[in-house]
Amino acid sequence: MARGLAGTDAGTGAGTGALERVEIVTRGERRRSYGAEDKVRLVAETLRPGETVSSVSRRHGICASLLHRWRRTARGEAPSRRVAQPALLPVRIVAPDAAPAPSSPPPIPADVAPAPIEVVLRNGRVLRVAATADAAAVARLAAALEA
Structure with a gap:
């Protein structure tokens, strides 16, 4: 069996028994x-x-x-440039005339049963609720189960 350098079993796995030339390159020389x-x-x-x-x-x-x-x-x-040069873009800040109305979720068709939602809590417990469940109630329930 071919042995590696310094009598260890480390080697290239080639099994030739010949020692390889090892060259160590240092950063001591200055840039050419x-x-x-x-x-x-x-x-x-x-x-x-x-x-x-x-x-x-x-x-x-x-x-x-x-x-x-x-x-x-x-x-x-x-x-070639790998990174694009940063550029400044014009920005205009305007005050909103009125706050946008909160959007409601789209209606679920009557013939399709909504799939339950699974919430994995930090303690590993899984909370399964209906898709139509109240978000605030689910948040309170999750906080109680994590305590």
Whole structure:
């Protein structure tokens, strides 16, 4: 049986017995900058037959999304924005002339029996009431059952 690193049973599960190379990348180095000549050379390399952006990025240690961005810039495309810029909209506040009348629930047809409403209380109890039950009475009943 292949054993993992440091004598533990941890491994890749491949069962080859070969140790894998582990590379630890730290953020100690400063951000690299690329000149225009480098960008042109790398973008041109991605355009060669049989080449992919992924293979060029791996070969040169560059993030693939950076190469994609340089390719879009080379094509003259505008950079895409994922988040829309905030915009201010005009708002006008007006005082209501009269309070709107409370709307009543739509009438239930006589030939259809209303389904009961189930209310699950915080303590786990279930309260089943008719759809035509008074809301204030149901609220009082729920408060009494939760106490």
